[in-house]
Amino acid sequence: xxxxxxxxxxxxxxxxxxxxxxxxxxxxxxxxxxxxxxxxxxxxxxxxxxxxxxxxxxxxxxxxxxxxxxxxxxxxxxxxxxxxxxxxxxxxxxxxxxxxxxxxxxxxxxxxxxxxxxx
Numbered sequence: 001x002x003x004x005x006x007x008x009x010x011x012x013x014x015x016x017x018x019x020x021x022x023x024x025x026x027x028x029x030x031x032x033x034x035x036x037x038x039x040x041x042x043x044x045x046x047x048x049x050x051x052x053x054x055x056x057x058x059x060x061x062x063x064x065x066x067x068x069x070x071x072x073x074x075x076x077x078x079x080x081x082x083x084x085x086x087x088x089x090x091x092x093x094x095x096x097x098x099x100x101x102x103x104x105x106x107x108x109x110x111x112x113x114x115x116x117x118x119x
Contacts, residue, residue: 056085 031041059081068074078086106114 027045028041031044036044061082102114
């Protein structure tokens with residue numbers, strides 16, 4: 001993302017803080033700068049997302065069932081590729097919670113204060 005910000009900064013002659021960019025914002029800005037239509041942006045993102053996510057269903061997710069030994073922990077922490085799936089799930093749930101909580105906060109505090117507090 002810092003590379004994207006550096007390219008945008010060089011192209012626009014403006015200072016761009018890299019930490020304020022997200023992948024979606026950067027790709028949307030790049031597509032809009034290139035004059036791409038909404039439909040072509042949608043198709044491009046769909047193709048890229050499919051290419052990135054397609055290998056996940058192909059992973060062998062079978063596990064062996066074991067009888068829990070006495071004194072063993074009730075929850076077993078995931079290992080291998082399953083850790084990535086868990087991290088994505090936690091991130092998604094967090095995003096949903098934050099987005100659902102944002103409207104009441106903006107209504108109560110105001111857009112300006114929320115934007116300043118968010119960095």
